[in-house]
Amino acid sequence: MATSGGAAAPPVATLSARCTTAPVPAAAASCSALSARRPWRRRAGLSLSFSSGNAARARTRARLRVEASSMAEADPVEERLPAAPDAPLEPQPQVLTSMWNWKGYNIRYQYAGTSGPALVLIHGFGANSDHWRKNIPVLALKNRVYAIDLIGYGYSDKPNPRELGESFYTFETWGEQLNTFCTEVVKSEAFFICNSIGGLVGLQAAVMDPQKCEGIFLLNISLRMLHISKQPWFGKPFIKSFQSLLRNTVIGRLFFNAVATPGSVKNILCQCYHDTSAVTDELVQFILQPGLNPGAVDVFLEFICYSGGPLPEELLPEVKCPVLVAWGEKDPWEPVELGRAYASFDTVEDFVVLPNVGHCPQDEAPDLVNPLVESFVIRHS
Numbered sequence: 001m002a003t004s005g006g007a008a009a010p011p012v013a014t015l016s017a018r019c020t021t022a023p024v025p026a027a028a029a030s031c032s033a034l035s036a037r038r039p040w041r042r043r044a045g046l047s048l049s050f051s052s053g054n055a056a057r058a059r060t061r062a063r064l065r066v067e068a069s070s071m072a073e074a075d076p077v078e079e080r081l082p083a084a085p086d087a088p089l090e091p092q093p094q095v096l097t098s099m100w101n102w103k104g105y106n107i108r109y110q111y112a113g114t115s116g117p118a119l120v121l122i123h124g125f126g127a128n129s130d131h132w133r134k135n136i137p138v139l140a141l142k143n144r145v146y147a148i149d150l151i152g153y154g155y156s157d158k159p160n161p162r163e164l165g166e167s168f169y170t171f172e173t174w175g176e177q178l179n180t181f182c183t184e185v186v187k188s189e190a191f192f193i194c195n196s197i198g199g200l201v202g203l204q205a206a207v208m209d210p211q212k213c214e215g216i217f218l219l220n221i222s223l224r225m226l227h228i229s230k231q232p233w234f235g236k237p238f239i240k241s242f243q244s245l246l247r248n249t250v251i252g253r254l255f256f257n258a259v260a261t262p263g264s265v266k267n268i269l270c271q272c273y274h275d276t277s278a279v280t281d282e283l284v285q286f287i288l289q290p291g292l293n294p295g296a297v298d299v300f301l302e303f304i305c306y307s308g309g310p311l312p313e314e315l316l317p318e319v320k321c322p323v324l325v326a327w328g329e330k331d332p333w334e335p336v337e338l339g340r341a342y343a344s345f346d347t348v349e350d351f352v353v354l355p356n357v358g359h360c361p362q363d364e365a366p367d368l369v370n371p372l373v374e375s376f377v378i379r380h381s
Contacts, residue, residue: 092137100185102177105157108149109185113140117214117381118186119373120178121147124196124222124360125303128154130286131195134366139373146190148181149290150174150201152303158295161302169302171197171309175204182212191377195219195362196334203315210320215380217373218325220359221312221342223334246301256297262288272359274330283363316345323347324376326369328357 093112100107110129119139121132129147139145149156152169161168178201182190191214192202199221206213246252258264262281265288269279290296316323325348327339336353343351352372357365 090141093140095133095136095140100181102151102180102184105151105159107151107157107177107181108155109181110136110147111145112136113142113144116143117377118144118182118188118190119146119377120182120186120190120192121145121362122178122192122194122198122201123147123150123153124198126153126291126300127195127287128156128290130154131360131363133286133363135193135362135370135373138366138370142374143377144186146181146186148178150198151177152295152299154290155293158293158299160295160298162298169299169306171200171204172208174201175208178202178205179209179212189214191215191217191380193217193219193362193373194221195360197222200224200310200312200315203312203319204310206321207315207318213319213321215322215324215376216319217376218323218342219361219369220328220331220334220339221325223338224309224311247305252301253297256300259300260288260291260296272331272333273364274328274356274358275364278364312342313345316342316347319347321347322349322376322380324349324352324372326352326354326361326372328359328361328364329353329355330357331359333359 093114095110095112097108097110100109108129110132121129121135123129123131128149132147136145136147151173152158159168178192182188189212192205194202194216196219199216199218202213202216202218203221206216246255259268262284266279266281266284269283269287270276273279291300323345325339325342327334327336329336331339340351342348354361354365354368357368362369
């Protein structure tokens with residue numbers, strides 16, 4: 001799920017005291033074993049951006065740990081004090097909104113920044129590009145940043161899946177949308193910065209067209225625990241019956257109407273945010289308002305009944321670019337204990353734990369996420 005809200009938080013040069021990585025002994029133990037298997041080249045004929053040597057691998061991991069823990073002994077209150085009058089903060093770039101036509105559908109996106117590597121920010125289920133409001137202007141100080149509303153979400157068009165005659169709202173569709181967006185709007189390869197199901201979209205796009213993606217930063221990627229392959233054999237017929245009930249009877253619309261209220265949206269967000277003070281009325285409206293537009297109910301029911309398609313563990317081995325995984329430690333929907341398994345994939349350069357953060361770190365703890373994104377992009381640009 002993704003969120004959005006008010007004014008962007010000021011950029012913070014370093015991570016706060018609450019950001020740590022996986023236990024150092026475990027990370028160090030895996031370092032030498034993995035390093036020999038992960039030679040990274042940005043593209044044939046270009047210089048190495050990630051060395052396969054043990055020493056270089058160790059330096060990279062050490063750099064990640066320093067970024068995540070360099071402020072561990074600092075006073076977190078002092079860290080967030082405003083700059084002195086004689087040292088004003090650098091003004092943040094203006095965030096603009098535009099529409100892009102894709103296959104005859106209007107797609108909303110937001111953008112900022114005029115130079116540097118391109119970043120495309122991809123939201124989660126039920127959310128939109130406003131979920132990245134605390135990240136876009138900060139990251140745009142040194143990058144060209146784009147945040148897109150996937151088709152069916154936010155203020156992008158929501159074609160009725162019943163009228164399309166085939167399965168439309170799939171990760172393959174969104175992956176194609178993302179790659180075409182890079183070609184026609186970004187006009188270059190890009191880094192994909194993803195939250196929740198947006199992580200599946202980023203991985204799928206990178207598999208479909210490896211030339212478009214420079215690297216992928218995954219924040220609490222969806223584990224897809226309701227995927228049909230993860231259900232016991234005796235439960236599968238009941239799942240299909242329940243999906244048919246939601247799609248084809250009034251029960252589905254009644255369920256949506258019960259969810260699409262300010263109170264329900266706030267309760268859901270408070271479940272997945274560890275710091276519930278971040279769940280403001282403004283944030284609730286950013287999530288709720290696009291969901292009241294025509295067509296939203298059909299998209300909602302279509303996706304919650306989507307129990308097929310790819311899993312992260314199926315896509316990660318096929319990705320050709322570097323991947324960094326970060327995870328909110330207090331995520332109740334996608335447990336960090338299960339997420340740690342992704343650290344073992346050859347494409348994943350490291351797994352960073354964000355203590356006391358829930359399912360949407362980019363919105364709940366942008367002061368932790370933004371520096372990690374920036375350092376990841378610098379390493380692989």
